Amino acid sequence: MSDENQIYLPDSFLALYRDARQRLTAPLAEVRARYELCEDLAQQLDEHARSRSIHAHGSEFELLLRYHAGLAAPESGFNPAEAAWVVKRLSELLGWECPDLPGDPAREG
Template sequence: MSDDSQIHIPPSFEAVHRDARGRLTLPRDDFRARYELCEDMAQMLVEPCQARLHDQGLSEDLVLERTEAGLAADGSGFSAAEATWVVTRLAELLGWPHAGLTPPPPRPH
């Protein structure tokens, strides 16, 4: 079977859908579709989360926590692991600290 996809799926997302033996837990086409959905959701949430931070005066942590809770809720269409991945990716896009991200190295003075 040929894999002609141009989409690079990061290892962090692959880990969400691999079993203990490293095998994908869903068909490859479904896996790609889930990745695209999760990446699109992270991209789409950037502006609303920035607005919550500035307009409502919420902390970055609280914005991310509430976003993850919403994504992980029953009926959202996302698994808990996908919700965590989306919020981690969102934090990366926003440049906000998050437990799932490696902190940037200190800047030299």
Template sequence: MNEHSQILVPEAFADIYRSRPGSARLVLPLAEVAARHELCEDLAQAMTEPARTMLFGAHLAEDEVLRRCLAGLRAEGAGLAAAEAVWVVRRLAELLDWEQPELPEFLPEAK
């Protein structure tokens, strides 16, 4: 991060925007990556209550709730890259203290 930003981008999120695995080089400016991270983090935080509602209200298993969330995030017009959608769902599981779901992995290509 630059000296003017207080947002810390986790490595797992930054990896989405690396030119290749293990590289330090990002394919987008750091400010853009930080903005994408902030959007995705806010989205994961906002999804916690709806996910709990699906779990208890619809009597779904945790992994099914997360799969449905992923499907919604990957829908056309959602505004997220595939890898960002996976990150959001993994972060959602972490926030809810649920097991990490088995999700498709995507190459860290920014869309």
């Protein structure tokens, strides 16, 4: 088994790529690559957010919403569900409460 196949894909991310019958809507390799991209971005944003002074940039909610707005923009390369997942993951890493996010499948379904 290659190292690539040993990457754990959390259910919260897999849910972004499952249909009503719980089948993946994209090839597993593509889902795995998108997960790695999203998780890496959340880790990088964690470092970025920690280096920011919350007092200079508004509340934690406002900062998370700004990150989400950037990720949800069409030119970002992320779909709305991935954008919401990245920001929710970031809030977990930071230990911050996450605001309701547009495009969040958990919120809409």
